[in-house]
Amino acid sequence: MTAEYRIAENRLGGEPTLVVSAPDDSARAVLALRGATLLSWQVRHGPAGRLKELTDGYRDEEELLSQDGVRAGLMAPFTNRIADGRYRYDGHDHDLLPGRLGARTIYHGFARETPFELAHATTTADSARLLLRTTSIRPGRYPGYPFALDLEAEFTVTARELSIEIRATNVGDATAPCAVGWHPYFTLSRPIDDLVLHIPAHTLIRTDPSLIPLPGADATLPLDHCPEVDFRAPKRVGGAVVDACYADLTPGPGGRIETVLADPATGEELRVWQYGGYMHVFTGDTLARDRRASIALEPVETMTNAFNRPEHTAALALEPGRRREFSFGVTHAAPAT
Template sequence: MTAEYRITESRLGGEPTLVVTAPDDRARAVVALRGATLLSWQVGSDVTGEPKELTDGYRDEKELLAQDGVRAGLLAPFPNRVAHARYRYDGRHHDLLPGHHGDRLIYHGFAREAAFALAHATTTPDSARLLLRTTAIRPGAYSGYPFAIDLTVEYTLTADELSVDVRATNVGDTTAPHATGWHPYFSLSRPIDDLTLHIPAHTLIRTDAALVPLPGEDARVPLDDRPDLDFRVPRRLGGAVIDACYADLAPGTGGRIETVLADPATGEELRVWQHSGYLHVFTGDTLARDRRASVALEPVEAMTDAFNRPDQAAALALEPGGSRAFAFGVRYVGSADAAPAGL
């Protein structure tokens, strides 16, 4: 009888986790039920033959609870910042931090701290699938967001790929603003300065000092005008300091939009894929732990401060009873298999 992938229950301190392991132990993922958060993803390296950690996730319960760096956080119902924690929707004003008069920074939504439960799991000799669900986002549960959203997160693990499909369903009786994103940090076991990056984007989102996009079309600048942040041709990261959003992403031959992080010394690659949306890149320069040890490559459905942008309103609107999915993932490509991005 052919062995199948295994799913076992474990814990990170007091936090429940699910561990997914391939039959030959050469692929492994650990997901915390808190926030449906990916803690670890390992693939057997074709360089050493041993499982190689490819993410820089939370290492213990304290880090997970503190949410510092939002490591592999699921971003919903909004990715990145909402300016001044306030927005207007359907004629009503909403305050995400009522009573706060000092620091009004709010970012990355609520789902990353919500309690998820395992709804379904399947295993085969070639893959494993986890379907996680939360009903935590309800009117009154989170200040300034009086909407009812069910979220499901489907993780699929194969020998060389981790895929994520997030589906939001509006179970309330009013239209809700909603967008999804993911905030993973990736590593190839080398200083990021030595790695190369390829981003198939044509436009950069221009922001103010608070990293909030400028109004209207002023937010978009052609990458021809920002050669310091232009990675349309793969090049070494070096000392580049990046906390920026890329738009007008171009799909490759296979239809996926692929951002490629590569190690020239080994030929290994990580191909972060999505089918739509934007890509935020953060080189980890302000992290409390292990600055610039990894790179955040973040597929996001909408740009920063989308809740306050008329040009994003149609993309955000989730009608009562309606559902919308946002899919993304990452594939490890060994040195023997590397090929031009997008193929």
């Protein structure tokens, strides 16, 4: 009998997790059910054949519950920030932070803290597929979001790739604004300065000091005018400080867009791929621990503050009974030996 991938239940402190292992132990992934959060992704690498960690996820239960840095968080029903925690949709004003005075920062949606359950799993000799589901987003559950969504996150793990498809279904009776994304941190060596980054984008989204995109056409700037954060040609990250959204991404064969992080010392590459959307990049300069030890390469459907931007209204609208998917993932490429 051919050995298959294995899926085992475990815990991170008190938090339930799922551990996925290849038959020959050449790949391993750990998922927390809270937020369907990737905690670890390792692949076999090097002459000794040891597993190498490629992500910088939460290390313990305290970090997972704190959500500091939103390490590998699934973002839904909005990505990144909403200005002042308020938005207007379909003629109605909504406040995501009712009664909050002073700082009114809200970001990355509710899914990252929502309990998911394992709805289905399939294993073969070449892969494991896990379908995680939550029905927690309902009217009255989250202030300022009176809509009903079912969310599914399907993870597929192979020897060299981890892929995710997020599906959002409107199970309510009103059209809902919805956008999704992923907030993973990747590392090939520490710090990130000597890594080489390639982003196939043509436009940078300009923001104010609160990282909210400027209004209207002022939000977009050709990368020709931003040499310090222009990675259209692969170049060393160096001391660049980046917390920005890249737009007008160039797709490759089959419509697949690839942002590439490479380690010139080993020849390894991480190819973060997506179908459509934007790429948000964060060099980790303000993390509570291990600043610039990893880099966030975030596939997102829309830009920051999309709930308040008329040009995103059509892209956000999820009608009752309809479902929308967003697919992305990461591939590890090792040098030929």
